[in-house]
Amino acid sequence: MSKYPVIKKVGNTKEYKTGAWKTIKPVVIPEKCIGCGKCWVFCPENCIYETTKNGKKIFEANLDYCKGCGICAEVCPVKAIIMKEDEE
Amino acid sequence: MVGIKKVEYGKKQVLSTSDAIAYAVRFCEPKVTAVYPITPQTWIAEKITELINNGEMDSELILVESEHSSCSAILGAAATGVRTFSATSSQGLALMNEVLHVLSGMRLPSVFAIASRALSSPINIWADHSDMMNSRDTSWIQLFCESAQEAHDTIIQAYKISEKALLPVFVVVDGYTLSHVYEPVFIETKQKVKSFIGDYKPTHAYLNPKKPMTQGPIGYPSEYMDFKLEQQRAMNKALNVIKETNRKFKIKFGRSYGNGLIDERVRSKRVIIAMGSMCTTLRGLEKKYKKTKYEFSLIKIKSFRPFPKKELLRALSNATDIAVIDRAMSYGNAGPLFIEVSSALGEAGYRKRINNFIVGLGGREARIKDFEFIIKNIGRESYWINVNGGKNISFSAVI
Numbered sequence: 126m127s128k129y130p131v132i133k134k135v136g137n138t139k140e141y142k143t144g145a146w147k148t149i150k151p152v153v154i155p156e157k158c159i160g161c162g163k164c165w166v167f168c169p170e171n172c173i174y175e176t177t178k179n180g181k182k183i184f185e186a187n188l189d190y191c192k193g194c195g196i197c198a199e200v201c202p203v204k205a206i207i208m209k210e211d212e213e
Numbered sequence: 214m215v216g217i218k219k220v221e222y223g224k225k226q227v228l229s230t231s232d233a234i235a236y237a238v239r240f241c242e243p244k245v246t247a248v249y250p251i252t253p254q255t256w257i258a259e260k261i262t263e264l265i266n267n268g269e270m271d272s273e274l275i276l277v278e279s280e281h282s283s284c285s286a287i288l289g290a291a292a293t294g295v296r297t298f299s300a301t302s303s304q305g306l307a308l309m310n311e312v313l314h315v316l317s318g319m320r321l322p323s324v325f326a327i328a329s330r331a332l333s334s335p336i337n338i339w340a341d342h343s344d345m346m347n348s349r350d351t352s353w354i355q356l357f358c359e360s361a362q363e364a365h366d367t368i369i370q371a372y373k374i375s376e377k378a379l380l381p382v383f384v385v386v387d388g389y390t391l392s393h394v395y396e397p398v399f400i401e402t403k404q405k406v407k408s409f410i411g412d413y414k415p416t417h418a419y420l421n422p423k424k425p426m427t428q429g430p431i432g433y434p435s436e437y438m439d440f441k442l443e444q445q446r447a448m449n450k451a452l453n454v455i456k457e458t459n460r461k462f463k464i465k466f467g468r469s470y471g472n473g474l475i476d477e478r479v480r481s482k483r484v485i486i487a488m489g490s491m492c493t494t495l496r497g498l499e500k501k502y503k504k505t506k507y508e509f510s511l512i513k514i515k516s517f518r519p520f521p522k523k524e525l526l527r528a529l530s531n532a533t534d535i536a537v538i539d540r541a542m543s544y545g546n547a548g549p550l551f552i553e554v555s556s557a558l559g560e561a562g563y564r565k566r567i568n569n570f571i572v573g574l575g576g577r578e579a580r581i582k583d584f585e586f587i588i589k590n591i592g593r594e595s596y597w598i599n600v601n602g603g604k605n606i607s608f609s610a611v612i
Contacts, residue, residue, distance in 0.1 A: 127417075128417075128443050129319075129320050129379075129417040129418070129440075129443070130318065130319055130320070130428070130429055130430060130432060130440050131319075131417050131418060131426050131427065131428050132426060132427040132430055133424065133425075133426045134427075135425050137427055137430075138427075141431070
């Protein structure tokens with residue numbers, strides 16, 4: 126550990142998995158998702174990422190950093206994201 | 214008040230303490246200065262803005278909307294690895310409080326001049342040490358001055374101390390009773406000051422796109438306490454840094470202030486411990502009462518943080534009666550300096566008669582006859598001095 130509170134490594138925030146802070150988590154229903162990306166735009170933690178499921182473009186949340194704020198579920202135009210109890 | 218007379222460098226002349234501070238800052242050339250006006254510090258800020266405006270001083274001046282902002286601006290500037298300066302008083306220092314902890318926690322050097330003043334309420338603009346005691350635990354070095362010359366010299370020393378110890382420094386002068394007093398001051402030259410303090414080379418915190426870094430990240434329970442231990446280590450090391458800087462300053466400039474931490478000139482069995490401008494009055498009385506029944510010696514605490522426990526205990530080794538004069542009060546207990554001295558004595562297992570005097574809160578006059586009362590009551594009962602219409606009231610009678 127350094128003597129001073131300084132980290133001389135780029136991208137070090139990735140190492141701090143802050144996802145454990147949440148009590149509820151977003152769950153995407155792939156069949157409903159239209160891949161519009163509105164959740165990706167609005168996520169304050171920048172933890173929504175694009176992926177494919179059964180050849181279809183959808184969005185999912187990286188639960189290592191998601192704090193469970195629920196904004197993605199709120200803005201989803203087709204209600205494809207539901208907030209569920211995080212049991213971990 | 215400002216700019217009446219041309220100041221000559223490398224010469225002794227009559228100047229106010231605020232001007233003496235401003236010229237010392239000018240010689241140290243902080244790259245960033247951020248100030249917000251507050252009485253009685255304003256004079257220092259005025260002089261510095263004047264020097265910058267006249268092109269006599271090269272510094273980025275940030276005029277902010279509060280002291281919280283000025284301290285934050287200094288924090289940001291210091292994090293890029295440059296020399297910085299600010300000044301404030303009283304409520305301003307109290308408003309800075311949360312950012313003060315961040316500066317010292319990030320181990321960033323900086324120098325702030327403080328014209329110390331009472332805290333509200335009732336609102337009061339005059340001298341006492343309440344604002345300093347309120348920021349006692351911020352991990353800032355606190356150096357108390359008693360003359361214009363000492364203030365001028367301590368600013369110069371402070372930059373060297375701060376950059377070596379990697380802790381920020383307060384240079385404290387009593388509001389009005391020192392900040393607005395005209396005295397003969399030897400104003401140094403920029404060349405001499407520069408050769409003494411050198412260029413600031415940041416060690417751990419700076420802005421360099423080729424070497425990116427995160428400053429002030431989160432400290433989990435697994436790390437936080439270890440950084441705090443480092444801070445205490447730095448404070449302990451600062452004791453030697455202050456002493457060494459004072460010694461080197463004497464070689465270069467021919468002036469020094471005790472050993473840099475405490476100033477004791479004679480030793481007697483009866484001792485008065487004090488800080489700030491009232492030390493000059495006490496020194497006069499020390500001479501007057503020499504070889505009389507009431508003979509005493511004065512110990513001036515210059516460095517309140519770090520507290521020079523070892524040096525103080527050595528100075529008190531033969532003392533039997535000790536009086537501690539406080540210009541602040543820790544309500545519900547006693548004066549803060551008294552508490553410090555008592556704890557140092559207790560820890561070392563010394564048994565001495567010690568008492569406390571609360572003097573001059575909010576600019577209440579500290580008259581010669583008040584000091585004479587103190588001198589005659591060293592080691593007896595503790596008192597509030599010159600209260601309720603000129604009376605001295607013992608601690609036990611405050612009910």
